[in-house]
Amino acid sequence: MGEAKRKAKLGVAASPCRGCTYCCTLPEILALDKPMYRPCGYIAAQASGAPGCGLFGAPERPGTCRAYECAYLTAQRTSHPDRRRIPHPLDAGAYFHKDPLENALVVFVDPDRPLAWKSSALVEIFRSASVAGMPLVIFDRGRRMTIRTPRHYEEILRRDMVAFADAQGMPREIASFEAERAPQPSATSSGSAIP
Ligand code: SF4
Numbered sequence: 308m309g310e311a312k313r314k315a316k317l318g319v320a321a322s323p324c325r326g327c328t329y330c331c332t333l334p335e336i337l338a339l340d341k342p343m344y345r346p347c348g349y350i351a352a353q354a355s356g357a358p359g360c361g362l363f364g365a366p367e368r369p370g371t372c373r374a375y376e377c378a379y380l381t382a383q384r385t386s387h388p389d390r391r392r393i394p395h396p397l398d399a400g401a402y403f404h405k406d407p408l409e410n411a412l413v414v415f416v417d418p419d420r421p422l423a424w425k426s427s428a429l430v431e432i433f434r435s436a437s438v439a440g441m442p443l444v445i446f447d448r449g450r451r452m453t454i455r456t457p458r459h460y461e462e463i464l465r466r467d468m469v470a471f472a473d474a475q476g477m478p479r480e481i482a483s484f485e486a487e488r489a490p491q492p493s494a495t496s497s498g499s500a501i502p
């Protein structure tokens with residue numbers, strides 16, 4: 308049973324993820340032995356046709372997946388005042404959450420649209436956080452940037468630091484970026500939940 312049908316049966320509203328799978332693709336998920344940038348093998352088409360979690364509601368679904376929400380989803384679920392301010396991740400080309408341990412905003416950027424967030428409402432959200440002293444940790448095209456000052460943030464907005472580093476031949480911090488972005492064999496690998 309797909310996610311939408313399961314939710315309908317449980318009387319739960321359809322997911323506001325709207326087919327987004329960023330948090331199932333971009334971060335490392337240790338419980339699934341999944342490196343950064345590799346799509347989780349359990350991503351599967353739902354009843355609506357949109358991709359979603361093929362393990363939704365199943366006991367095998369890792370606890371980290373059950374517990375995770377990006378800031379957009381949390382704002383929608385809790386009717387937070389920021390729910391109209393935080394753009395949907397697919398609209399912004401990036402998603403984020405607040406890391407309570409690091410007391411930082413952690414941002415994952417879609418490597419296929421790496422500059423999209425710079426013309427989205429995320430710019431002002433991150434600027435406000437930076438001015439308030441909140442560090443930003445941005446994962447972008449295999450690089451991890453920690454931004455601790457508003458001045459550094461404005462510099463990041465002005466310049467494509469990743470392109471600059473690439474042009475300088477600087478090695479990426481996240482080795483899995485190249486491997487996972489390489490063209491994949493067309494045949495579906497065994498064990499994948501993707502139909
Ligand atoms: S990043 Fe947010 S909107 Fe996208 S799949 Fe994850 S929780 Fe849903």
Ligand code: SF4
Pocket residue numbers: 330331332336347348349350351359360361362363368369372
């Ligand atoms: S198990 Fe489901 S929620 Fe977790 S990463 Fe895979 S598809 Fe996403």
